[in-house]
Amino acid sequence: RKEVEQDPGPFNVPEGATVAFNCTYSNSASQSFFWYRQDCRKEPKLLMSVYSSGNEDGRFTAQLNRASQYISLLIRDSKLSDSATYLCAVNDNDMRFGAGTRLTVKP
Amino acid sequence: NAGVTQTPKFRILKIGQSMTLQCTQDMNHNYMYWYRQDPGMGLKLIYYSVGAGITDKGEVPNGYNVSRSTTEDFPLRLELAAPSQTSVYFCASSYSGASAQYFGPGTRLTVL
Numbered sequence: 638r639k640e641v642e643q644d645p646g647p648f649n650v651p652e653g654a655t656v657a658f659n660c661t662y663s664n665s666a667s668q669s670f671f672w673y674r675q676d677c678r679k680e681p682k683l684l685m686s687v688y689s690s691g692n693e694d695g696r697f698t699a700q701l702n703r704a705s706q707y708i709s710l711l712i713r714d715s716k717l718s719d720s721a722t723y724l725c726a727v728n729d730n731d732m733r734f735g736a737g738t739r740l741t742v743k744p
Numbered sequence: 745n746a747g748v749t750q751t752p753k754f755r756i757l758k759i760g761q762s763m764t765l766q767c768t769q770d771m772n773h774n775y776m777y778w779y780r781q782d783p784g785m786g787l788k789l790i791y792y793s794v795g796a797g798i799t800d801k802g803e804v805p806n807g808y809n810v811s812r813s814t815t816e817d818f819p820l821r822l823e824l825a826a827p828s829q830t831s832v833y834f835c836a837s838s839y840s841g842a843s844a845q846y847f848g849p850g851t852r853l854t855v856l
Binding site: 668669671681682683726730731734736 | 777785787789832834841842843844845846847848849850852
């Protein structure tokens with residue numbers, strides 16, 4: 638089993654839709670969690686950290702479920718500019734990145 | 745702050761040539777990392793450093809070397825380039841091992 642797993646997608650959604658991604662991790666001792674966004678041929682950019690109580694930044698909501706060992710990212714009111722690959726990162730002494738979920742938002 | 749900067753942006757090497765990829769950060773981060781990312785794939789850790797003078801191997805260190813003489817700089821050396829090293833190389837830094845990593849813009853390397 639991979640240490641950090643994401644559904645590769647692609648997720649194709651219309652503008653205005655709500656879309657959610659999950660990321661599962663294998664080490665229950667993992668301590669910090671992040672979501673990154675990576676545009677084609679660009680570097681990953683930190684989107685948001687994921688806190689135990691859940692956190693929101695505008696249209697983006699991140700949640701952590703320690704019991705089931707996954708984090709989630711919810712995007713509301715999708716925009717064309719949200720099209721990208723979303724990487725999760727989980728730290729358990731080492732930072733482990735998922736392979737990414739590709740999102741395409743269509744007009 | 746410029747954040748993490750990398751040079752060059754692109755490079756084509758012939759098999760057997762060597763080169764150094766440069767990485768500099770101005771955030772006074774202790775931790776620095778080198779990753780490679782093949783097309784459509786995830787990030788693979790090559791080497792990392794927890795501070796000046798300290799480096800350690802990651803998942804895929806073969807064919808690479810690093811040094812960390814200052815807090816700001818973390819160059820990656822490719823010796824005897826091979827086609828399998830064709831990839832995009834990202835440098836990253838973080839305040840601590842558990843905190844978010846910030847990435848440079850990458851170096852796109854082709855070995856022919």
